[in-house]
Amino acid sequence: MQVQLKKNTLLLIFLLVSSLTFAQKARIKGVVLNENNEVLENVSVITSSGTTVTNKNGFYILEIEANKDVIVTFSHINLKKSTYKLNLKPNEDFELNPKLSSKEDVIEEIVINAKNRKDFDGKTMVSPVVIRRIPGANAGVENIIKTLPGVYSNNELSTSYAVRGGNYDENLVYVNEIEVYRPFLIRSGQQEGLSFTNTDLVENIDFYAGGFQAKYGDKLSSVLDISYRKPTSFHAGLEASFLGGSIYAEGVSKNQKWSNTTGIRYRNNSLLVKSQETETNYRPSFLDVQSLFSFTPNTKWNFSFLGNIAQNNYNYEPTTRQTNFGTVNEPIALLIDYEGQEKDKYSTYFGALKTVFEPNSSNKYKLISSIYHTVEQEYYDILAQYRLGEVDANIGSETFGDVVYSRGIGSQLNHARNNLDAFIVTNEIKGQHKLDKRNQIEWSVKHNIEDIRDRLVEWEVIDSAGFSLPNPLLEYINDQPYNPYTGPLAPYQNVRAKNHTTINRLMAFANWNHEGKIGEHKYYVNAGIRGQSWMVSNNGITGDNQMTFSPRMQFILRPNWKRDMVFRFSTGFYNQPPFYRELRRYDGSVNENVKDQKSLHFVFGHDYSFKMWNRPFKLVSEAYYKHLMDVNTYTIDNVRIRYRANNEATAYVYGVDARLNGEFVPGVESWFTFGYLKTEENQNNKGYIARPTDQRLKFAILFQDYMPTLPNLKMYLNLVYNTGLPGGSPAYADPYNYEMRLNDYRRADAGFSYVFKDAKLGHQRKWLNKFSEMSLGFEIYNMFNNQNAITNTWVRDVYTKTQYGVPNYMTTRTFNLKLTVRM
Template sequence: MSLNIKSIRFILFFVLISSFSFAQKARIKGIVLNESNQPIENVSVSSPTSNTVTNNNGFYILEIDANTEVTITYSQNNFKKSTYKVKLKPNEDFEWNPILGTITETIETVVITGKNRKINGATAVSPVLLRRIPGGNAGVENLIKTLPGVYSNNELSTSYAVRGGNYDENLVYVNEIEVYRPFLVRSGQQEGLSFTNTDLVQNIDFYAGGFQAKYGDKLSSVLDIAYRNPKAFHAGLEASLMGGSIFAEGVSKNQKWSNITGIRYRNNSLLVKSQETETNYKPSFLDVQSMFNFNLNTKWNFSFLGNIAQNNYKYQPTTRQTNFGTVSEPIALLIDYEGQEKDKYTTFFGAIKSVYEPNKNNKYRYISSAYHTVEQEYYDILAQYRLGEVDANIGSETFGDVIFSRGIGSQLNHARNNLDALIVTNELKGNHKLNDNNGIEWSFKHNFENIRDRVVEWEVVDSAGFSLPNPLLEYVNDQPYNPYYGPLAPYQNVRAKNNTTINRFSAYLNWNHEGNLGEHTYYVNAGVRGQSWMVSNNGISGDNQLTFSPRAQFILKPKWEKEMIFRFSVGVYNQPPFYRELRANDGSVNPNVKDQKSIHFVLGHDYSFKMWERPFKLVSEAYYKTMNDVNTYTIDNVRIRYRANNDATAYVYGIDGRLNGEFVPGVESWFTFGYLKTEENQNGRGNIARPTDQRLKFAILFQDYMPNIPSLKMYLNLVYNTGLPGGSPAYADAYDYQMRLNDYRRADAGFSYVFKDAKLGAHRKWLANFTEMSLGFEIYNMFNNQNSITNTWVRDVYTKTQYGVPNYLTTRTFNLKLSMRI
C-alpha cells in the first residue's frame, strides 16, 4: 500500500512538472506575405529551438519558449530575409504577418502567379490582372474567357461555357461556399454584376475539367475563389463611365478581428446604347459584400460572408433598323416598338464558416449558408416590322433607304413571371495528414431548396395580317391561298405555377498520395462523390435518386533537364438536376428528371522553358467526354430552356493549348488555342451539333509598356470564336435548323498611365498616401465588328421565306477609368 502511495505521488509530481514545462511554451502564427499582399509558400520560419515552413496559403505556426526574448527568422530564396524579436507569456498565442521584399525587381507585376499552372491542373490567376485587363464586363469572367476551353459569344454576359458544356454546368466557389446565379435572367444586359467582387479577391484557381472529387456535382468546370483575410488597413476606389466600386479592409489591434467590405455599382447604358435598337434604358445594378473574420485562438477561426445585390432593369425600345442580305440584294428590317420591360432581381446571401485546427495534421470546417432570391420579369412589347429591299444605287437620292416592302407584320410579347427561391446548405468537412506522403479529405453536406415559381408568358405573331398559330399544333396555315379553320392560339403560350422542394444529401472521400518512381516524383489523387436527392412539386413527390462519381488523377514530374509535368485524369461526373433542369418548355416540372452522366478523360502536359533568356510555359490538354441521360436544351440569348426528359446521348472531344511568358521583358502575356466538337443524339434520330458546338477558339491577352515611359501601359484582350449553332426559331425542332451564327470577333484595348504602384511613383510627394493610382482609357470592340448572339425570325408573305435577321451586339465604345488605393 505504501508503494502504491509513493507511485501515485511520483505520477502526480511528474504530471505537475510536465504541465509546468508545457506551460513555458508559447506559439506565434500568421501568414507570410509579399509586397502585393499575396501569401508566400515554403518560407522557412525558425527560432533557436524550433523551425517550420509556410504552407500553400503562406500560413505557419511555430512553438517557441515563453518568458524569453526570441528572434524569429523568415527566409526564402526569392525574398529578403526578415527577423522579428518577440517575448511571449506562457501559453500565449500571438499573430504576426510579416511582409517580405523581393530580391530582384521587375518592371511590371506578373499577371499569372508564379506557380502559373498548378501541378494538379488548375490555372492560378493574379487578382491584379482582373482590375487591369479591359472588357465590356470586366472581372473574373472577363479573364476566364481568354483561358483554354472557355467559350463566350456575348460581352454583355458573365456566363461562359467550358468544353462543350452549357452555362449551368460550371461550379463557382467563394471561400469554399458554392455561389448561385439568378434563375430568370435571359439577357446579358440584365445581369449587371457577377457575384465575385474583384476588389476582395486573393486567390483564383480555375479547372477546365478533370477536377477532384472534393468539388461538387457539375459536368464542366470549377472556379475556386478565395477572398482576402486583411492584415492591415487598406482602401481603394475605382470609377468609370460604366459605374464604380469602393472597398475598405482593416484589422483590430489584437489581430483577432478583421473585415473587408466592398460596394459596387454598374450601368450598362453605355454599351446597350451602342446597339442598333434605339432604347430608353435605365439599369441600376448595385451590390454590397462584406466578410468578417474572428480568430478565437490559434485553433479556432470564425468568418461570415454576406452579400446583398439588386438589379433593376427598365427597357423601353423605340426603333430598330438592321441591314443584312448580300451586296447585290441588300435587305433591311425596320421595327417600331411600343411598350416596355421592367425586371427586378434581388438576392440575399449569407454564410458562416468555422475552422478548427487542433494540430497541424488535422483540420475541420463547418459551413452553413443561405441564398434567397426574389425575381420578377414583366414586359409587354409590341414590335411592328417592315421587311424591304434597300436601294443599292450609290448615285440615287434614296441610297440606303427601303424602296419596296416585301413583308409586314407584328409581334406582341407578354410576360408576368415571378420567382422566389430559398437554398439552405450545411456542410461538415475534414482534412487529415496521415504522414508526409498521404492525406485524406471528406465531407458531408445537406441542401434544402424551395422554389416558388409562376410563369405567364405568351407571344402572338402576325404576318401580313394573318395570325400565325402555335407551330407545335398540327394545323396548317397557308393563308391567303386557302382559308384557315384551326383554332386561334398564341404562337407561344406558357402558363404554370410551381412550388418545388428538393432535399439533397451529398458526401465525398478523397485520398492524396505523393511518391517516387526512381528519381521521378508522382502524385495520385483518388476519390468518390455520392448524392441522394428527392424532388417534390405541388405536393407530388418524385423518386428518391442516388448517384456515385468516382474520380482519379495521376501526375508525373520527371527529374529531367527540361522541366515537364504529365497529367492524366479520368472520372465520372454526374449532374443531378437543379430547378431550371426540372422545368420543361411548357413550364411544368418533372420531379423524376435523372442526373446527366458523363465520363471524362483528360491528358495534359506542361513544359517550362526559356526563350530569349526569358521564362515561358506551354500548357496543352486533350480531352474526351461521353455522356448519357442528357437533358437537351435550347439557348435563348443566355437563358436555357430544358426539355426535362433525358432523351439523348452526346460526346465532346477537343484539344486546348496556351503559351504564356514574357514576350515583352518583365511583362507576361499569353496566347490560347482551342478546338472542340460536340454532338448529341436525341431518341436515336442521329447526331447533330449541340448548342455549344464552337469549333475553334483563339485568344490573346497581351501587355506592353513604353521603355522610355514605363508608367504608360497597354493591355489587349482579343478573342476569336467560330459561330455557334442556334440559328433557329424558338421551340423549333433542332433537326430542322442546323445553321450557325456568324463568327465572334472582338478586341478590347486599354491604355493607362500609372502615377504610382509598387515600382513606380514613390518619389512623388503628393502621392505619399497612396499605394496605387492610375488613369486609364479603354476601347471596347476596337475594330467595330458586328457580332450577333441570336436571330430575329421574320416571314416574307410573298415567298413564304423565313429570314434570320441577326441581333447584333455592341459596337465600338469608349470608357475612362480612374483607380486608386491606399
C-alpha cells in the same frame, strides 16, 4: 517591330522543338518597400550564388539555385536587414516583396518546391491584379476566364461562359468554399449586371476546365474556386468609370483577432446598350454590397461570415431599330417601331458562416452554413411593328441606302408576368487529415434544401399583313386563300405554369492524396468518390428517391529531367443531378423524375516550363474526351436555357487546348490560347447532330506591355476569336430539320493606362505618398467595331413565304475612362 516579332516567333519555335538543356536554376524578383510602403533604392539582395541591388523603383531580379535551401538577405544602410529561407523548384519564378523595418530583423522561411502540386495539378491560377487591369465590357473574373483554354463565350454583356462543350449551368463557382448561384430568370446578357465575385476582395483564383477532384461538387464541366482576402492591415481603394464604380475598405483590430473587408459596387450598362442597333430608353441600376468578417480568438479556431446583398433593377423601353442585312445584290432592311416597356427586378440575399477548428497540424475541421435567397420579377409588354424592306443599292441615287419598297409588314406582341422566389439552405462539415508526409485524406458531408416558388405567364402573338400566325408546334393545315382556315386561334407561343418545387439533397465525398517516387521521378495520386441522394417534390407530387456515385482519379508524374516537365492523366465519372431549371419543360411544367446527366472524362495534360530571353515561360496543353449519358437536351436563346427535361439523348465531346504564357515583355505576364472541340448529341437514336455549344475553334490573346522609355504608360489587350455557334434557327425548330450557325465571334478590347504610382514605380510627388497605387486609364471596347450576332430574329415575308434570319448584333465600338486609386 514586325521583323523583330518574326525573329522572336522563330526563336520560340526553335526552343520548343530543340534539345536544349536548362540549368537547375530559379529566379526571385520583386519590389523592396519600407514601413510606409515607399520603394527603396540601393537595397542589397545577397545570396550564396549572387548579389544585386534594387533600382530607383525598388525593383530587383536575381537567379538562385533550385531544389536546395537558399538564404536571401535584404540589406540597407539605414534599416534592419531581412532574411528569408527559400527552396524553389527548377525554373520557378517567385515574387518576393519584403518590407525593411527600422525596428528589428525579420527572418522568414518560405518553402516552395515540387511537393506543392498547385503549379501542375491541372488548375489555372489567375492573378487578381491581372483581372483588375485587363479591359472588357463586363470586366471581372469572368472576363479573364473567357480567354483561357476550353472556355467559350460570344456575349460580352454576359458573365456566363461554356467550358469544353458544356452549357452555362454546368460550371461550379465557389467563394471561400461556398457555392454561389446564377439568377434563374435572366434571359439576356444586358440584364445580368454584376457577377457575384467582387474583384476588389479577391486574393486567389483557381480554375479547372475538367478532370477536377472529387472534393468539388456535382457539375459536368468546370470549377472556379475563389478565395477572398483576409486583411493584415488597413487598405482602401476605389475605381470609377463611365460604366459605374466600386469602393472597398479593409482593416484589422489592434489585437489582430478581428478583421473585415467590405466592398460596394455599382454598374450602369447604358454606355454599352446604347451602342446597339435598338434605340432605347434604358434605366438600369445594378448595386452590390459584400462584406467578410473574420474572428480568430486563438491559433486553433477561426470564425468568418460572408454576406452579400445585390439589387438589380432593369428598366428597358425600346423605341426603334433598323438592321441591314442580305447581300450586296439584294440588300434588305428590317425596321421596327416599338411600344411598351420591360421592368425586371432581381434581389439576392446571401449569408454564410464558416467555422474552422485546427486542433493540431495534422487535423482540420470545418463547419459551413449558408443561406441563399433570390426574389426575381420579369414583367414586360412590348409591341413591335415591323416592316421588311428593300434597300436602294444604286450608287448615285437620291435615295441610296434608304428603304424604297416594303415587301412584308407585321407586328409582334410579347407579354410576361413571371415571378420566382428561391430559398436554398446548406449545411456542410468537412475534414482534412495528414496521415504522414506522403498521405492526406479529405472528406465532407453536406445537406441542401432548395425551395422554389415559380409563376410563369408569358405569351407571344405574331400578326403578318393582317393574318395572325398560329403556334408552329400545332398540327394544322393552312392553305389559304384557297380554303378557309379552320384551325384554333392560338398565340404563337404560350406558356403558363405555377410550381412550388422542393429538392432535398444529401451529398458526401472522400478524397485521398498521395505522393511518392518511381526511382528518381516523383508522382502524385489523387483518388476520390462523391455521392448524392436527392428527391424532388412539386405541387404535392413527389418523385423517386434517386442516388448517384462519382469515382474520380488523377495521376501526375514529374520526371527528374533537366527539362521541367509534368505529365497528367485524369479520369472519372462526373454526374449532375438536376437543378430547378433542368426540371422545367418548355411548357413550364416540372418533371420530378429527371435523372442526373452523366459524363465520363478522360484528360491528358502536359506542362513544360522553360526560359526564353532569360525570362520564364510555360506551355500547357491538354487533350480530352467526354462521353455523356442521360443527356437533358436544351436550346439557348441569348443566355436563357430551356430544357426538354427528358434525358433522351447521348453525346460526346473531344478536343485539345493549349496555352503559352510568360513574360513576353519583362516583368508582366501575357498568354496565347488555342482550342479546338467538337460536340454532338443523339436524341432518341435519330443520329448525331451538333450541340448548341459546338464552338469548334477558339483563339485568344491576353497581352500586357509598357514603354521602356516611359514605364508609367501601360497597354493591355484582350482579344478573342470563336467560330460560330449553332443557334441561328428558331428556338421552336426541330434541330434535325433546321440547323444553322451564327457568324464567327471576333472581339478586341484595348486599354491604355498611365500609372502615377504602383508597387514597382516610384514617384516624386508628395501628394502621392498616401497612395499605394493610382492610375488613369482609357479603354476601347470592340476596337475593330466587329458586328457580332448573339441570336437571330425571325421575320416572315408573307409574299414570298420566306423566313429571314435577321441578326441581333451585340455592342459596337465604345470608349470608357477609368480611374483607380488604392491606399
